[in-house]
Amino acid sequence: MNENLDRGMSTLIVFIVAAAILSAAQSVVTTGISGIMADFNISSTTAQWIYSSFLLVLGVMIPLSAFFTRRFKVKTILLASLSLFLIGSLIAFIAPNIEALILARVIQAVGSGILLPITQIVLFKVIPEEKWQIYMGLFGFIIGIAPAIAPTAGGLIIDYVGWRSIFLIFAAAIAVLIVIALVVVKLEFETGPYPLDASSLVLCVLACVGIMLGFSNIAENGFDLIWVILPIVIGAVSLVLFVKRQFGIETPLLDLKALKNKYFFFGTLFSALLYFTMCGLNVIMPLFVQNVAYHSATVSGLVLLPATLVMIVFNFVGPLMANKIGVRKVLVLSCIFTIVGYLLMMTYRVDSSVEYMIATQIVRAVGAGLGLMPAVTWTIAVVSGDVEDATAINNTVRQIIGAIGSALAVVLMAIFAGGNVARNAVSVAAFGQTSLVMAVLAVVSLVIVIIYIKDEIHDLM
CATH class of the missing domain: 1.20.1250.20 (MFS general substrate transporter like domains)
Structure with missing residues (x-):
């Protein structure tokens, strides 16, 4: 029993450290936007997509967390998400243009979107229920402090050595964490050949992207038909169809019975x-x-x-x-x-x-x-x-x-x-x-x- 608890705690610690690093990546680039604008000769409207794209992809990936934990081993999920984030960081470091940088941020966000919600799931499965509040408090503190100090720390680094160095630091930290995870993470939960419903996935993506993109565009575009109203309508309709489908199929992408x-x-x-x-x-x-x-x-x-x-x-x-x-x-x-x-x-x-x-x-x-x-x-x-x-x-x-x-x-x-x-x-x-x-x-x-x-x-x- 103690061995299982030790194994679970060591796995949880690695997940929380990884989650803190990945959550910091969400906001750290905001201080580098002006430098990126100058380097690539682009407008602020274009440059903000290195932040907005990250949030959008994060929103799309979160609903898939239940499927991932049912289908794949914990260690596999962790290594996959860290590897994706590492690849995204390296691409961002060498990005020759804004398109490559946005692609890199999307890849980073896929890794973050997989890992962040699954960290909570691991916590709930490892920690006894009567201690959930205590450990969620600790988790909230660690996850909160990282993105809070990231823009300030990032600004200092950018002022001295440029915005690309931020991504190199992330890549180095994640590379070390991958090595640690290979050695330390041994806890596994029960998994099986849980099928991925493609129709549900498409509806989920359309719902999340449509609603988030539409509402995010209101501040800049007002109630524009193309940039705001249409995405929100597509998202809302997709959400209704997604919910209806989850209750109507045997193996839903996201079981909404809760x-x-x-x-x-x-x-x-x-x-x-x-x-x-x-x-x-x-x-x-x-x-x-x-x-x-x-x-x-x-x-x-x-x-x-x-x-x-x-x-x-x-x-x-x-x-x-x-x-x-x-x-x-x-x-x-x-x-x-x-x-x-x-x-x-x-x-x-x-x-x-x-x-x-x-x-x-x-x-x-x-x-x-x-x-x-x-x-x-x-x-x-x-x-x-x-x-x-x-x-x-x-x-x-x-x-x-x-x-x-x-x-x-x-x-x-x-x-x-x-x-x-x-x-x-x-x-x-x-x-x-x-x-x-x-x-x-x-x-x-x-x-x-x-x-x-x-x-x-x-x-x-």
Whole structure:
């Protein structure tokens, strides 16, 4: 028994280290976009695809995690995902043009999209259920800190040795990790010849890409027929057909039966609403600081940095508290801090001090940090006999809802501002109205917690 636990823990550690490195790759290139634009002589609209393409592919790969764990050995999955990421990093390092760089980022994202959700599945299978909150807190802290510090660390490296060096560092780190994985990873779960339903895969890709691409394009293209409305319609129709097909075939790509459990459904809805507001905030806050309050991009980053660090800390603290006092109380606290944070944002003015904005963002960040990991862990625990599909459903919903949140927050603020966010009273009011919408969503989340979130999970099964 101890040998199995040791084997499981060593495997889990390798997965978590790999997940931290791969998650850092998501945001690290943002600081190098200006250098990439200069080197390849391209516009910012084209250059941003090195980031957007990564997010899109990540969203497509997450729903496949349940299939991978049923079909392939854990070690095979780990080595395949790391190898893909290594190949993508090397291509990015030598990329002669933007097309090659985007291709490299897509290959990296395929590796990340395979590994990140499966790390959670390995955690849920290795760690006893009564310790899930503690280890998910640790996982959330590690996964949160990597992308948070990546842009800053990446900026320093890029300033000294150029953006290509970032990808060489990733390649070297992953090469070392592959060698370690070959020696250390010995844990395996039961697998079999689980078939891949091609029709479901096509519908899944169309649904994820259509919805995420359409909503992501709203900020830049408005409600353009080709770039926004058409992808969203295609995505929505594909999603309906995908769901219908999963319930109608014997071996679905993603078993959606967990959604019939009302506690799992509303737990997933809670985490999705929280993620919606978090992603929306990440877009409208810099917009306010730079376009309305007329501060620099550096100040905009400084306003959010303390809140980001606080949220990462509470990603760890939240699950610990849930383990001590119960998840329901923690999620109620999360909602209260979130509601108060967004209501305080309604008090912002053109001349609001940077210190005041930092302080109020910290209040909101405490709510976000307290809520996400405990909610996700509780939701999976409700259907603990099916962690593969439950994890894939939960992660996919959050990824799609997050993309929608980022886009709709900007659209709402622009609509409230009369189409132009600038340094004027109308835009200040628009920011306050958008913040109120976020606060209302947090109130809805509080109602969900009060009605559906229970401390005693086993009584719900």
